Amino acid sequence: MVVPKIKHIGLLTSGGDAPGMNAAIRAVVRSAIFNGLRVSGIHFGYNGLLSGDIHPMNEKSVSGIINRGGTILGAGRSEEFKTKEGLARAARVCQHNKLDALMIIGGDGSFRGALELFQLHNIASVGIPGSIDNDVAGTDLSIGFDTAVNTAMSCIDKLRDTAEAHERIFVVEVMGKESGEIAIDVAIASGAEGVIIPEVAMDIPKLCQDIRKGIARGKSSFIIVVAEGATSAYHVAKHLEEARLGRETRVLVLGHLQRGGPPTALDREIASKMGAYAVDLLLLGKTACFAGVQSGVLVDYPLSYTWEGRRPFDVKSLELAKRLAI
Numbered sequence: 001m002v003v004p005k006i007k008h009i010g011l012l013t014s015g016g017d018a019p020g021m022n023a024a025i026r027a028v029v030r031s032a033i034f035n036g037l038r039v040s041g042i043h044f045g046y047n048g049l050l051s052g053d054i055h056p057m058n059e060k061s062v063s064g065i066i067n068r069g070g071t072i073l074g075a076g077r078s079e080e081f082k083t084k085e086g087l088a089r090a091a092r093v094c095q096h097n098k099l100d101a102l103m104i105i106g107g108d109g110s111f112r113g114a115l116e117l118f119q120l121h122n123i124a125s126v127g128i129p130g131s132i133d134n135d136v137a138g139t140d141l142s143i144g145f146d147t148a149v150n151t152a153m154s155c156i157d158k159l160r161d162t163a164e165a166h167e168r169i170f171v172v173e174v175m176g177k178e179s180g181e182i183a184i185d186v187a188i189a190s191g192a193e194g195v196i197i198p199e200v201a202m203d204i205p206k207l208c209q210d211i212r213k214g215i216a217r218g219k220s221s222f223i224i225v226v227a228e229g230a231t232s233a234y235h236v237a238k239h240l241e242e243a244r245l246g247r248e249t250r251v252l253v254l255g256h257l258q259r260g261g262p263p264t265a266l267d268r269e270i271a272s273k274m275g276a277y278a279v280d281l282l283l284l285g286k287t288a289c290f291a292g293v294q295s296g297v298l299v300d301y302p303l304s305y306t307w308e309g310r311r312p313f314d315v316k317s318l319e320l321a322k323r324l325a326i
């Protein structure tokens with residue numbers, strides 16, 4: 001399909017918000033303006049596109065946001081956009097607002113919608129991976145992951161104090177619908193004694209055995225990190241209580257806390273680089289693709305790669321988390 005010359009970009013953040021999205025918004029807006037393009041912000045994701053919640057942006061609209069969590073554009077998931085009628089309406093709104101291309105900051109679900117809009121209605125689009133889960137194939141990092149890991153780590157550092165004071169076991173549930181990436185990195189960074197992730201079958205008897213060994217060696221506290229997609233922390237805690245390990249067990253579900261707060265330097269940096277690169281991709285006439293980063297180098301892949309490709313499971317990091325937990 002022929003992609004029209006891009007003069008006006010519609011920018012939206014979609015799916016769950018992630019710290020660093022604002023840095024990406026800033027980078028897109030300022031790079032686009034630098035290259036003589038206009039940008040309009042679409043509020044609240046695809047829902048805002050369908051309702052025409054679209055507003056012009058300028059250099060000033062993105063001042064003072066690089067350090068802020070959340071997204072100034074608002075985020076959201078849209079069921080209506082997934083339907084044929086929704087896609088047709090979205091295309092009409094793009095035409096009515098003279099948007100030549102969409103820039104979507106979000107995860108693979110958001111990229112799917114963008115691809116359908118291009119395939120059915122020739123609306124050009126470029127994606128920027130934003131999801132704390134870090135589950136987008138084709139990029140080493142998604143915006144928000146590093147901040148989420150750091151947030152969970154500092155919560156566990158605090159938890160460790162009280163866990164030691166009371167010689168308790170804490171089961172900490174972190175986010176990660178289908179991916180154990182947050183759980184593994186948090187387990188390594190916080191020195192957790194156990195980690196349970198969706199990619200590997202849970203082994204409660206082995207976990208109990210490890211905790212018993214630790215107690216015998218004089219360990220005072222135990223932190224077990226569980227990815228929400230594997231099972232619930234309460235379920236794990238129940239098993240540990242039933243095993244009568246001689247320690248009280250408590251649960252902490254970190255939940256949406258992990259999605260908030262100021263982005264780390266790494267998230268601000270990758271968001272800025274991928275945002276500017278995404279504008280470059282559009283200017284090169286590329287569409288239905290997304291910007292990513294691999295081994296520190298900016299790369300691009302077709303949007304479909306995020307669900308057709310495979311994100312390799314980091315088995316080495318999982319082994320390391322377990323090896324260092326003794």
Ligand code: F6P
Binds near residue numbers: 016131175176228259
């Ligand atoms: O996809 C990111 C994520 O934060 C997941 O880790 C989590 O399961 C989900 O979003 C929560 O979604 P919601 O904000 O709709 O409850």
